[in-house]
Amino acid sequence: MYSDKGGDAFYMADSRFVTGQDPSAASKVAxxxxxxxxxxxxxxxxxxxxxxxxxxxxxxxxIEGTANGQPERLRKxxxxxxxxxxxxxxxxxxxxxxxxxxNIKAGEKSNRIWSYYFD
Numbered sequence: 776m777y778s779d780k781g782g783d784a785f786y787m788a789d790s791r792f793v794t795g796q797d798p799s800a801a802s803k804v805a806x807x808x809x810x811x812x813x814x815x816x817x818x819x820x821x822x823x824x825x826x827x828x829x830x831x832x833x834x835x836x837x838i839e840g841t842a843n844g845q846p847e848r849l850r851k852x853x854x855x856x857x858x859x860x861x862x863x864x865x866x867x868x869x870x871x872x873x874x875x876x877x878n879i880k881a882g883e884k885s886n887r888i889w890s891y892y893f894d
Contacts, residue, residue: 785799786804788811798838805835836851836852840879844879844882845879846881857872858872859871
């Protein structure tokens with residue numbers, strides 16, 4: 776499912792999978808991820824509440840690093856050994872984090888449509 780308009784902050788969430796159609800959905804995706812974390816960790820509300828600023832900072836590093844061509848900022852958002860999974864044309868693609876980050880060119884803005892599941 777997607778929006779025909781584009782640029783209208785369209786996003787979808789299903790369990791641990793949250794995806795935005797384009798950068799206009801970034802803040803809604805970030806808020807949804809925080810809501811999922813709060814739900815999944817409701818017994819540790821104090822920890823989540825104290826960490827919400829850190830979570831927001833990490834999400835902003837990811838969003839801004841990707842959208843604005845800032846690979847070093849993007850690198851701060853992830854564990855050094857992360858893998859990234861994406862679906863394209865009904866095929867699951869797996870890439871190392873370093874491979875993903877190497878495709879972000881410094882200073883080159885991106886207006887891509889993406890869907891990822893992080894593990």
